[in-house]
Amino acid sequence: MSNEIQTIITAEPDTQLTYLKKIWKYRSLISVFAKRDLKVKYAQTALGLGWTIAQPLTGLFIFTFFFSYVLHWEADGLPYALYILTGLLGWNFFSYIVFQGMGSVQESANVIKKIYFPKAVLPLSKVLVALVELSVTFLLLIPLLIWYEQPLSWRIIFIPIILLFNTLMGLAVVFITAALSYKKRDLTHLVPFLMYFGIWVTPVFFAKNILPQNLQFIWYLNPMAAVVEGWRWCLFSNWNFDILFLPALLGSLVLFWLGFYLFNLVENKFSDFA
Amino acid sequence: MSRDIAISVENLSKCFVLQNGFSTDGNSNNLWALSNISFQIKKGESVGIIGPNGSGKSTLLKILAGITKPTSGTVKVQGKVASILDIGAGFHPDLSGHENIFLIGSIHGFSNSEIENYYCEIVAFSGIEPFIFEPVKNYSNGMFLRLAFSIMAHLDFDVYLFDEVFSVGDAQFEQQSKQKLQELVNTGKTTVFVSHNMAELSHQSLFVLLEKGKVSRIENSSKLLTEYLERNIQKSGETIHTGNILLTNFSMFPTSDSLKVKQVELLQENSGRFSTNKDTRFKILFEKVNDSDWVDIALVITDIQGGVVLTTTSLTVENLSCNSEGLYMYECIFPENFFSYHAYRISVLFITDAQKLYSAASESISVSEQGVSNVLNTAFYLQNVITFKMNFELSGTSVKLENLNLGGGLLPFLKWELSPIQLSQVLPLNKKLPCN
Structure with a gap:
């Protein structure tokens, strides 16, 4: 026998550590699913x-035109197009993970009813696809930086960290939604509304100084605000570090852990209800 | 768990909560698909799980595969499990065969390098090498099945779980896949089958009968299969006769203008129940209404799964056709020690105008023009007129042959010889050629 692994199946859910190990064992499936999605999407x-590139490009044109030229919105010392693109960068990455990840378990209902694999692999594969889309948006950023003669900050070395928190936020929403909606799917209908609402309580389109200085902490009750601002802090040297980033990012960590905890609890029920 | 056990199931229960509907335990919306079952499967064993629909077979397989969790109890599985509950599960139609091999392999927990090791074998066995880079949606059904089966058969699993997957392919696929499965069994892999096709299961080494979520029997003998089938037949209203029987009512069979069947009889002399060590006589009494045609008879004996066990006809005996009108009785005598300990069905076939058969044999042209089937007119067909079961008896000894896992439709006593051989008689064969 090649491998003498013993699997013990009981009614108890896996411990979180065991579940993480299972995901690690199936790590190649994450990229295989992502490749499948990309190939199928553009087949x-x-x-x-x-x-x-079409989606962020049209977004950039429409929003810049309306908010900057029609409504004359300002962005603290940044060309508005750059401000918006960097805002959309983080937000689109987040929203892609949320929307694709949320549907990913149901999308694979046929498979998970027939073959076992850790279901967390499904939203994780969507993160990889989202990364591909994100890098394309980056390609759009480069000509804009040159056009506006905006120098990049040395702080771009922190991009991986902000990317990590961006991912954790997306996965947190996916895990929590999936865990709470495997039986009754109402929540999956509610989330899109929350997302539309969310983009307006995140400094994507307008600068956060539309609130008075002593009320600005309100932004950071939303961890995504810290993520989006974090992106700008990484990219632009004239962008200030706000100490409030830290509790907000810590909040996203807690949300992610909560999501993972809940997801693990119900992971084996997906196949019965999918 | 000892090392030679592949699967051990202890006090396993699975309860489904019905979202709306009736319940089985009275006070709630609970449906117990499995209740408190325990059994063990040894390594290298091939197991057939049978039972009526809704007895929990598929649920059990899903739990063994890790797809759904039990409500209580423990399952221990030694080694890597292949769950083949649906032969095409996981395939993506837009991807090529090549890409799907890696997709399916990864879903079953293999790394890319492991899949690469088996890649060539998979493609070779599937026989679709020229099309391996085409999208799977353009494959024919057969190509798709062969690829899907090939992937599962070549990846290195220890335990294979099959759920009704072989009823889908063509004859060639079935042949190929059975051969490959036998190879797996021979190399010591454990296989578990759920199937309704009993013929498919008859070669297993262990049988589990599930009923209403409980293991009602677990045995090494395929007798379990036949008994299960026989019981199902009786449930559906058909009688299995175990002793002499005389039928006079043929209203459920098609009628004919030229022939009227009066009586059909199956009997053994001074016998309470049919036993294999006595002659069995089949008698059919019929009236020939007109004298235009010649009539001969044939009997077809099938097992209860419909497989033909034997055919016999009066045509093999000369001058046994009836010509003019009147009452006739054909009698066929099956010898003692001929049938096995199964249930059988008899069908009767009347053959008219068999004269043409003789002429066709001499004039080969007419055969090629009309085709053999046109030469014979089967006028009247009593399909499954009697279902009967033999009880194994062997005078003089108490050998319980029915406890042996012997297959086959008949158990004729043939001539056997045993002769003692002197070593010196054999030895010359092994002798080396004398050297100088």
Whole structure:
């Protein structure tokens, strides 16, 4: 026998550590699913990955036109187009993970009813796909930086950290939603509304100084505000570090752990209800 | 758990909560798909799980595969499990065969390098090498099945769980896959089958009968299968006769203008119940209404799964056709020690105008023009007119042959010889050629 692993199946859910180990064992499946999604998404299209750039590009044009030229909104000392693009960078990454991740378990209902694998692999694979889309948005950022002669900050070395928190926030929402909606799916209908609402309580379109200085902490009750501001802090040297980033990012960590905890509890029930 | 046990199931229960509907335990919406079952499967064993629909077979397999969790109890599985509950599960139609091999392999927990090791074998066995980079959606059904089966059969699992997957392919696929499965069994892999096709299961080494979520029997003998089948037949209203029987009512069979069947009889002399060590006589009494045609008879004996065990016909005996009108009785005598300890069904076939058969044999042209089936007119067909079961008896000894896992439709006593051989008689064969 090649491998003498023993599997013990009981009614108890896995411990979180065991579950993490299982996910690690199936890590290649994460990239295989991501590759599948990318291939299938752009199969039988002429432009292929080129379509990925279309969405942020149109967003950039429309929002810049309306908010900057029509409404004359200001962004603390940054060209408005750059402000918006860096805001959308973090927000779109987050929202891609949320929307794709939320549907990922149901999308694979056929498979999870027939073959066991740790279900967390499904939203994790969507993170990889979201990363591909994110890097395409970065390609859009470069010509804008040159056009506005905006120098990059040395703090871009912190991008991986902010990316991590961005991912954790997305996964937190996915895990919590999935864990609470495997039986009754109402929550999956509610989340899109929350997301539409969320983009307006996150400094994506307007600068956070529309609130008076002593009330600015309100922004950071939303961890995504810290993530989006964190992106700008990493990229632009004239952007200030706010000490409030830290509790907000800590909040996203707690949310993620809560999500993972809940997801693990119900992970084996997905196949019965999917 | 001892090292030679592959699967051990202890006090396993699974309860489904019905979202709306009736319940089985009275006071709640609970449906106990499995209640408190325990059994063990040894390494290298091939197991068939049978039972009526809703007895919990698929649920059990899903728990063994880790797909759903039990409500209580423990399952221990030694080694890597292949869950083949649906042969095409996990495939993506837009991806190529090549990509799907890696997709399926990864879903079953193999790393890319492990899959690469088996890649060539998988493609070779599937026989679709020229199309391996085509999207799977363009494959024919057969190509798809062969690829899917090939992937599962070549990846290195220790335990294989199959749920009704072989009823889908064509004859060639079935043949290929059975051969490959036998290879797996021979190399010491453990296999578990859920199937309704009893013929498919008859080669297993352990049988588990599930009923209403409980293991009602677990045995090494395929007798379990036949008994299960026989019981199902009786439940459906058909009688299995175990002793002499005389039938006079044929209203449920098609009628004919030229023939009227009056009586059908199956009997053994001075016998309470049919036993294998006595002659069995089949008699059929019929009236020939007109004298235009010649009539001959054939009997077809099938097992209860419908497989033909034997055919016999009066045509093999000369001058046994009936011509003019009147009452006739055909009698066929099955010898003692001929049937096995199974249930059988008899069908009767009347053959008219068999004269043509003789002429066809001499004039080969007419055969090729009309086809053999046109030469014979089967006028009247009493399908499954009697279902009967033999009881194994062997005069003089008390050998319980029915406890042996012997297959086959018949158990004829053939001539056997045993002769003592002197070593010197054999030895010359092994002798070396004398050297100078």
